[in-house]
Amino acid sequence: MKIVISGLGIIGGSYAKAIKKYTEHTVIGINRSKEPIELALECGAIDREGTAEDLRDADMLILGTYPKAAVEFIEKNGEYINKDCIVTDTCGIKSEICGNMVNLSDKFGFTFVGTHPMAGKEVNGFSASDADLFQGASCIIVPCKAKRKSVEAVTNFVTSIGFTQTPVVTPKVHDRMIAFTSQLPHALACAYVLSPVCRNHKGFSAGSYRDVSRVAKINAELWTELFLENKAPLLSELDTLIDNLSRIRNSIANEDGQSLYRQLKAGRTVKEELNE
Amino acid sequence: MKIVISGLGIIGGSYAKAIKKYTEHTVIGINRSKEPIELALECGAIDREGTAEDLRDADMLILGTYPKAAVEFIEKNGEYINKDCIVTDTCGIKSEICGNMVNLSDKFGFTFVGTHPMAGKEVNGFSASDADLFQGASCIIVPCKAKRKSVEAVTNFVTSIGFTQTPVVTPKVHDRMIAFTSQLPHALACAYVLSPVCRNHKGFSAGSYRDVSRVAKINAELWTELFLENKAPLLSELDTLIDNLSRIRNSIANEDGQSLYRQLKAGRTVKEELNE
Numbered sequence: 001m002k003i004v005i006s007g008l009g010i011i012g013g014s015y016a017k018a019i020k021k022y023t024e025h026t027v028i029g030i031n032r033s034k035e036p037i038e039l040a041l042e043c044g045a046i047d048r049e050g051t052a053e054d055l056r057d058a059d060m061l062i063l064g065t066y067p068k069a070a071v072e073f074i075e076k077n078g079e080y081i082n083k084d085c086i087v088t089d090t091c092g093i094k095s096e097i098c099g100n101m102v103n104l105s106d107k108f109g110f111t112f113v114g115t116h117p118m119a120g121k122e123v124n125g126f127s128a129s130d131a132d133l134f135q136g137a138s139c140i141i142v143p144c145k146a147k148r149k150s151v152e153a154v155t156n157f158v159t160s161i162g163f164t165q166t167p168v169v170t171p172k173v174h175d176r177m178i179a180f181t182s183q184l185p186h187a188l189a190c191a192y193v194l195s196p197v198c199r200n201h202k203g204f205s206a207g208s209y210r211d212v213s214r215v216a217k218i219n220a221e222l223w224t225e226l227f228l229e230n231k232a233p234l235l236s237e238l239d240t241l242i243d244n245l246s247r248i249r250n251s252i253a254n255e256d257g258q259s260l261y262r263q264l265k266a267g268r269t270v271k272e273e274l275n276e
Numbered sequence: 277m278k279i280v281i282s283g284l285g286i287i288g289g290s291y292a293k294a295i296k297k298y299t300e301h302t303v304i305g306i307n308r309s310k311e312p313i314e315l316a317l318e319c320g321a322i323d324r325e326g327t328a329e330d331l332r333d334a335d336m337l338i339l340g341t342y343p344k345a346a347v348e349f350i351e352k353n354g355e356y357i358n359k360d361c362i363v364t365d366t367c368g369i370k371s372e373i374c375g376n377m378v379n380l381s382d383k384f385g386f387t388f389v390g391t392h393p394m395a396g397k398e399v400n401g402f403s404a405s406d407a408d409l410f411q412g413a414s415c416i417i418v419p420c421k422a423k424r425k426s427v428e429a430v431t432n433f434v435t436s437i438g439f440t441q442t443p444v445v446t447p448k449v450h451d452r453m454i455a456f457t458s459q460l461p462h463a464l465a466c467a468y469v470l471s472p473v474c475r476n477h478k479g480f481s482a483g484s485y486r487d488v489s490r491v492a493k494i495n496a497e498l499w500t501e502l503f504l505e506n507k508a509p510l511l512s513e514l515d516t517l518i519d520n521l522s523r524i525r526n527s528i529a530n531e532d533g534q535s536l537y538r539q540l541k542a543g544r545t546v547k548e549e550l551n552e
Contacts, residue, residue, distance in 0.1 A: 118482040138479050167479040177480035180473040185484035188464065190543025191520035195513060197456040198546055203414050203443040204453035206394040208461035211487035217547040220540035224533050231528055237471060238525040242518055244467035249514040252507055257500050264496035267466025270474055271493040 001025045001059035001157075004050055006073050008036035011090045011117060012064020013129025016045040018161035021131040028054045036126035045129070055080040060157070061110075063089040066222055067229060071100045078108035085110045086150050090117055092178060093229045094171035098144045105145070113154045114142030116174065117163070118182075122217040134158075138165035142174050179233035184241060186223055187234075189216035277301045277335035277433075280326055282349050284312035287366045287393060288340020289405025292321040294437035297407040304330045312402035321405070331356040336433070337386075339365040342498055343505060347376045354384035361386045362426050366393055368454060369505045370447035374420045381421070389430045390418030392450065393439070394458075398493040410434075414441035418450050455509035460517060462499055463510075465492035 003019060005012045008031045016027050028050035031037050040046040055061060055077060063070040070089050074081075081087065087110050091097050098114050105112040119137040121128055139158040143151045155166045169177075192198075193216045201209055227234055244263075251260035279295060281288045284307045292303050304326035307313050316322040331337060331353060339346040346365050350357075357363065363386050367373050374390050381388040395413040397404055415434040419427045431442045445453075468474075469492045477485055503510055520539075527536035 118480070120482070137482060140480060165479045174480075177473060177476065180471050181477050181481035181485040184468070184471075185488040186540075187521065187524050188468070188488060189484075190540050191517055191524060192460070192464070193543050193546040194520045194539075195456050195460075195516050197453060197513070199550065200453065201457050202550075203441045204394070204416060204450075205457035206396070206413060208465075208491050209457040211490055212461040212464060213547065213552070214487055215484050216543040217552070218540050218544050220537050220544055223540055224537040227528055227536060228531055228533055231531070235525060235528055237473070238521060238528070240471050241467055242521055242525065244470045245463065245514060245518055245521075248463050248467055249511060249518065252503055252514070253511055255504055255507070257504055260503060261496050261500040263470075264462075264466050264494050264499055267469050267492040268494050268496055270469040271489065274475065274478075276489070276493070 002028065002054070002057060003060045003062060004028045004030060004054050004058045005046070005062045005064055006030045007064030007069070008040050008046075008126045008129075009064055010121060010124050010126070010128040010133075012062065013040065013045060013126040014119075014131065014133040015062055015064065015090075015161070016040055017043070017129055017131035018134055020045055022161050028058070039126050052077040052080040055085065056082055058082070058085050061085055061087045063087070063091075066225055067091045067093065067097045068225065070097060071104070074101065074104045074108070078104055078110075081108055081110045083109040086146075086153060087112050088115045088154055090115060092116060092182065092226050094142045094174045096229045098142055098171040102144050111146050111150045112144055113146045113150055114144060114171070115154060115158065116140040116142070116178070117158070122215060124219050132162065134162040136164050137162070138167065139163040140174055141166050141168045142171050143168060144171070175230050176233045179230055179237045183223075183227060183230060183234050184237045186215050186218055187227070187238065188241070189213055190218060192216065278304065278330070278333060279336045279338065280304045280306060280330050280334045281322070281338045281340055282306045283340030283345070284316050284322075284402045284405075285340055286397060286400050286402070286404040286409075288338065289316065289321060289402040290395075290407065290409040291338055291340065291366075291437070292316055293319070293405055293407035294410055296321055298437050304334070315402050328353040328356040331361065332358055334358070334361050337361055337363045339363070339367075342501055343367045343369065343373045344501065346373060347380070350377065350380045350384075354380055354386075357384055357386045359385040362422075362429060363388045364391045364430055366391060368392060368458065368502050370418045370450040372505045374418055374447040378420050387422050387426045388420055389422045389426055390420060390447070391430060391434065392416040392418070392454070393434070398491060400495050408438065410438040412440050413438070414443065415439040416450055417442050417444045418447050419444060420447070451506050452509045455506055455513045459499075459503060459506060459510050460513045462491050462494055463503070463514065464517070465489055466494060468492065
């Protein structure tokens with residue numbers, strides 16, 4: 001395949017590296033700034049730099065940018081995309097982008113299959129990309145209006161570069177799950193490290209501090225966009241968490257050991273039943 | 277030294293194994309149930325099972341039990357402890373136990389130096405113990421009324437079995453720090469996994485889910501006791517966290533991107549300034 005990747009940050013860059021490492025496909029890179037292109041050429045992550053003209057005979061276009069930039073790229077360059085090309089994004093929230101992309105695919109004639117690679121790091125940019133970032137990870141597939149054949153093609157493609165789970169869901173289900181599994185921990189990590197005690201934690205902390213605070217090293221611009229695009233599901237999860245924390249808080253305030261024990265035990269039971 | 281360890285769970289058992297692996301000291305084990313004693317004898321973690329009589333010529337007594345059981349052990353056996361013996365606990369909360377232990381050391385004549393080994397796992401019991409559990413970890417030292425010589429002896433001892441940081445603080449400072457670094461993440465993990473969405477997370481989750489939820493596999497009985505013993509500092513941290521989460525929540529509800537960005541950025545700044 002001839003694969004065009006727009007946006008060579010950590011995710012787009014890792015796609016490029018993984019494709020070159022694990023497949024025979026040709027990779028063409030497009031990026032607003034020049035440095036990632038130069039780095040990608042240097043290490044062989046892309047075969048060459050491309051332009052919108054490359055979309056005329058590309059088999060796949062991977063959008064590695066933020067949601068809004070992904071939509072803008074298609075609005076601007078949709079006319080170059082051939083009708084057999086599969087366009088996929090890598091965005092963390094699906095309802096909004098899928099709505100936009102389905103409209104754009106109707107307008108320009110390409111096929112859109114949303115994907116969300118469940119992998120990342122607390123660092124960003126091409127220099128953080130890694131050919132093995134996706135090994136063993138889940139890639140959530142959001143077909144929207146795509147035909148089964150295109151969904152299979154995307155599933156086979158992501159499996160070929162290391163993903164081992166490929167659940168297929170609607171945008172709505174995706175966004176509800178991600179509000180809990182990914183967005184809430186990021187909001188939480190930021191809220192947590194804003195305690196005035198945090199700055200003095202060294203010598204008094206171990207694994208539980210490290211794990212909760214890790215993702216506070218957040219890309220604030222990206223996550224502000226993602227949080228606002230997933231308002232309703234994320235608010236629902238935040239409210240549930242604040243409720244659960246308040247219930248634990250009140251048990252402690254009332255020195256109600258039985259109620260506190262029941263809540264902690266309920267948490268343990270969930271983890272046990274999930275075999276984690 | 278002749279070291280008596282009362283309570284061979286994951287912590288007491290790891291002390292026993294580490295002492296036998298890294299020092300020449302003799303280790304005597306005391307445990308309510310027989311199985312941990314048998315396992316410890318089998319793998320050479322203790323030299324033999326002991327009784328309160330062993331305290332007549334012991335150089336150190338390590339209390340590996342829950343806070344209340346540790347105090348009860350001294351109330352019951354304090355008369356056997358010789359005046360040159362250093363008694364140390366391993367409890368996660370210090371104000372309450374240190375008050376009790378200082379009174380008991382006045383009564384019986386031994387020296388008490390509180391310690392809190394900042395290490396653990398999500399599993400419990402002697403079978404989870406590990407000679408290298410403390411490698412590179414912090415052991416917080418809470419001298420209470422102990423003389424400098426005894427504090428140095430305890431510091432040298434814990435360093436000899438693998439700890440690399442040994443901050444010395446008052447019970448009050450200890451408890452305020454631990455409320456944030458350890459208790460809050462445990463409360464949080466339980467509150468988090470109680471979301472109804474959690475049971476379906478597989479295929480939709482990655483590192484951030486794994487890290488926040490990890491310690492929900494909690495020893496509910498132990499942590500209920502620890503939370504209630506540290507009521508004021510833990511309530512303060514829970515209130516701070518609930519406030520910070522509510523502020524993020526309200527920015528999302530109001531679609532106030534600037535305020536949301538500022539809060540996420542503030543979280544990132546804390547982590548950056550800590551070089552984490």
